[in-house]
Amino acid sequence: MAFPSAPNDDDDFRKDGLLASERAGDNAPALSISEISAQLKRTVEDRFGFVRVRGELSGVKRAASGHLYMSLKDEGARLDGVMWRGNAQRLGFMPEDGVEVIATGKLTTYPGRSNYQIVVDRMEIAGEGALLALLAKTKARLEAEGLFSPQRKRALPFLPRVIGVVTSPTGAVIRDILHRLSDRFPSHVVVWPVLVQGQGAAAQVAAAVRGFSDLAPGGPVPRPDVVIVARGGGSIEDLWSFNEEEVVRAIAASTIPVISAVGHETDTTLADFAADLRAPTPTAAAEIAVPVRAELAAQVHDLQARQGRALTRLLAHARERLEVRSQRLPTAQALLSPQSQRLDDLSDRLRRALVHRTEIAAGVLARHGGALRPALLTQRLGRERERLVAQRLRPEALLQRIEHARGRVEALDRLRRSLDPEAPLQRGYVLVTDRDGHVVKNRATAAARAALTLKFADGALDVVTSDAPPAVLSPTPAPAATRPASRPRGTAESVQPKLL
Known part of the structure; x- marks a missing residue:
């Protein structure tokens, strides 16, 4: 089996395409x-x-x-x-x-x-169709959160004292609202100026609604009882600021009842669903917010008249009932005749009873009169004279009575001396009294008096307890001790007590 021969030089290796090379005249250099x-x-x-x-x-x-x-x-x-x-x-x-x-x-x-x-x-x-699709989608999402629930709607106050209006200060809307309020029931109106269209309008409207809710009662700016969010009519694009989620959530979170009056009657925004009440026009919002003062005055007058008629009718019925019942009442003679008859009967019985009692007393006196004979009185007088002669004035009994009386007098004198409030003055004590002579027994009572009198054994000294320097008064000499006057002989206490 034959194997290919290994390359012998670098040129052959580059020709195989394993290494990148720059050739002369190459106009496509490698880029990073x-x-x-x-x-x-x-x-x-x-x-x-x-x-x-x-x-x-x-x-x-x-x-x-x-x-x-x-x-x-x-x-x-x-x-x-x-x-x-x-x-x-x-x-x-x-x-x-x-x-x-x-x-x-x-x-x-x-x-x-x-x-x-x-x-x-x-x-x-992209177009009004897309805008409506976005509106429907936003509405469905916010409705699912419960922002449009009827249970969240609050009743408007019957007669608001202060009305807050969120709208443009230069448009015809605020003029229509003020004109309608002045015709129906002039009220205090606080306007929060905002943009109602264009860039930033939604943020300003939401901030105004939240701002009214954040006002404190009794502050420099009066807190409204109801808020009207108003704008004139326009296209869906012009009214789009009132479809923004920020505005809808601000209206739903408002602590003050809100009336939405955006556009004309055919215009509908999400703010209308979130508000407590929707008005077809800003003018209608003013009509909804307050009643007609003339109608209220007429109603009050009618109620006052009805009240007067009702009282008159009530008094007439009461008078009729009184007359009917008075006719059924018995007369004074019929009511008093039994008592008058009883009085006559008792008077006659009393007269007869007195005569009878006199007769009885005369019989008793006649029975006892026989015992008052002169002989009996003379006999009794003789017995009493004999008893008087029998009594002898014994000196021992008289002296004994005198000694007993003297002992009682000495005991009472000792008791008097022991209870004498001026006796401790001889031992160095002081008696404190006020100007009226009442004894001062404690420090609190002494501090409450402006002046005090200090009574010593040898005299009295007046002192002042106020912050002014006390005026030293001349001591008043103590009254000389007086001995009880001896009773003259022959007074009641010196008379010999009766023995009988």
């Missing part, structure tokens, strides 16, 4: 991947520096940096796209998957993944 990617990028950007493409959005994703990434596709192809944060913030709608748009920008390449993409500067919805 970065070089060919850069050339492709320049070529694509030069050739497609401005393009407008139409396609359906797919894989829409907003990064944390604010950039918007997406894909545009049709039946046969797919194109990646990116929209930088500055342009994405100026979008007039919320990009979603399935929305057909027209994107304006330039094509470029991304060497990191060896693909090309479009850098979108502006994005618009």
Whole structure:
């Protein structure tokens, strides 16, 4: 078996194509991947520096940096796209998957993944049909979240004191609302001026609705009792700001009842579904917000008249019932005749009882009168005289009574001296009294008095307890101890007690 011979030189080895070589006159030098990617990028950007493409959005994703990434596709192809944060913030709608748009920008390449993409500067919805499709899709999604549920609707206040209006301050809408309010029931109106169309209108409307809800009651700006979101009529594109999800969510989250008055009666936006009540026109919103003052006054007058008639009728019925019942009541003579008869009977019985009692007393006196004879009285007087003569005045009994009385007097005198409040003054104590002579027993009572009197054994001293320097008063000499006057002889206590 024969084997091929090994190459003998380098030329033969290069001819086999195993090593790359540069030949003389070769005009296709080898390029690096970065070089060919850069050339492709320049070529694509030069050739497609401005393009407008139409396609359906797919894989829409907003990064944390604010950039918007997406894909545009049709039946046969797919194109990646990116929209930088500055342009994405100026979008007039919320990009979603399935929305057909027209994107304006330039094509470029991304060497990191060896693909090309479009850098979108502006994005618009491709026609009214696509706009309606986006509207239906957004409505279905928000309705599934319960933002349009009837259970969320709140009743409007009957007579709001303050009405908040979110609208353009220069349009005819605010003039119509103010005019209608002044005709029906003049109210305090707070206008939050916003754009109602174009770039940034949705953000301003949502901020205004949230701003009214954030107002504190009693603050410098009065908090509305009801909010009217109003705009005049227009095309679906003109009213699109009120279909934005940001506006719908702000209205649904409002803590104040909201009336939506966007467009004319035939115009419908998602804000109408989220609001607590939809008005066909801004003027109708003003009519819904407040009642007619003249009608209320007439109603109050009618109720007042009805109240007067009802009271009159009630009094008439009460008077009739009183008259009927008074006719059934017995007369005063009929009510008092039994008691009058009983009084006459008792009076007659009392007279007869007194006569009878007098007769009985006369009989008793006659029976006992026989015992009061002079002889019996003389006999009794003699016996008592004999008893009196029999009694002798013995000195021993009299002295004994005197000693007993003296002992009681001495005991009472000792008790008096022991209870005398001035007795401790002889031992160095002081008696404290106020101006009225009441004894001061504790420090709190003394601090509450402006002046005190200190009574010593040899006299009294007045002192002042206030912050002013006390005035030293001349001591008042103590009253001389007076001995109890001796009772004159012959007084009641010195008379000899009776022995009988």
